Amino acid sequence: MFTFLLVVHTLIAAALVAVILMQRSEGGGLTSSGSPSGLMSARGAADFLTRATTILATAFVVMSIFLAGYAATLNRGATIDTSLARKPGEAAPTPGAAEAPAAAPAPADNNAVPLAR
Template sequence: MENVILIVHLLLALALIGIVLVQRSEGGGLGIGGGGGGTMSGRPPATPMGKVTWVLAIAFICTSMILTILAAQKSAGSSVLDRIGNQPAAEQSDDGDPVLPSAGDGLLPPSGDDSAPLVPRAD
């Protein structure tokens, strides 16, 4: 379900970008300024392209809100900051410096016995 809404959201974004770029620039963005479009009002008449832009914008905002709600439902019940607060305190040495945990054997290279995996050589 979330993938379908995400695909629709992306298609709406591309369509909205395309429809805005196709429209003619009238110099008075957002209806500001006079243009002589109306006889008595400063607002230009609604064009079909303008109506399509509004429909795409409203659909884009609706899919954005739906995706936000779906993401909030799938999220964990706690904040990242809450998870940081539950970490144990770092140990400190006698001089006040934090003690780093040991790396263990995980970072050592494999031993030379027969049970070790074969490693290619750069001869």
């Protein structure tokens, strides 16, 4: 059910983007530089694209709120990868232990002098 609603939400978002991109530029948006026959006139408010944008935007916001609430109430069991878990009583590995240089081998002969490095 959640996946179906998510697909519907994606389709609403794609339709909203398409309707917004099809609209004619009004020349300023919310600024005062728009023409008087623009969005605030009776003809502009009755425009199909304007109404479609309003309906799709409202549907998008309502669907977003609904999906957020629905996702928060889902009881999905999460699986945890236990392949790296330590067994009880096992010591934690010390960081950098594998990077320590190996000790120099002990000389086999007591008379031999180790080489200086």
